[in-house]
Amino acid sequence: AQKVTQAQTEISVVEKEDVTLDCVYETRDTTYYLFWYKQPPSGELVFLIRRNSFDEQNEISGRYSWNFQKSTSSFNFTITASQVVDSAVYFCAQNSGGSNYKLTFGKGTLLTVNP
């Protein structure tokens, strides 16, 4: 069975601090995809990144970076120099492939960035 664990329920930082959100996944598939979504206080779900299981290169997009390590089944998300606008719930997710396609979500991490 697929499972995604986000052990950090809530994180609070002060603006300009760096923060890392942890994500650990479980799967028996050899081919799989991992995702991060952001849910700001307004409630919508915003897609941030997709990573496939064959590409372990780190990804950087502005202040956001992602570290994918198959050896530890982790796909961690780092925000550098956090800003108040980064305050949101962040979800890590993985797919379940084959004929029963579905996205399995972690329970989310609430990030609060204080001014």
Add this chain to the structure above:
Amino acid sequence: NAGVTQTPKFQVLKTGQSMTLQCAQDMNHEYMSWYRQDPGMGLRLIHYSVGAGITDQGEVPNGYNVSRSTTEDFPLRLLSAAPSQTSVYFCASSLSGMRRDTQYFGPGTRLTVL
């Protein structure tokens, strides 16, 4: 291109009432799905569809019905609402439903059942 749209944004029902949550997408996506979001639970899949005329159950299907008569629309029906169905409901779509496809979400419907 509106993406994924959902109506209504908010709804209050009494126990036993029925209603339909609407979802539409204009991206010609084959795959559509419904999730519910409850505090501390993340998102859980209710039903999904891999194309017009094809639907299947997700993780928490009880109490919900779906149908897919067109590529664009995927309504979710509550036949007899219960307080346990109080939740935020998200509709999502992706190109084909294959594992590499990103799912894009609608703005959500906040449902309260009294």
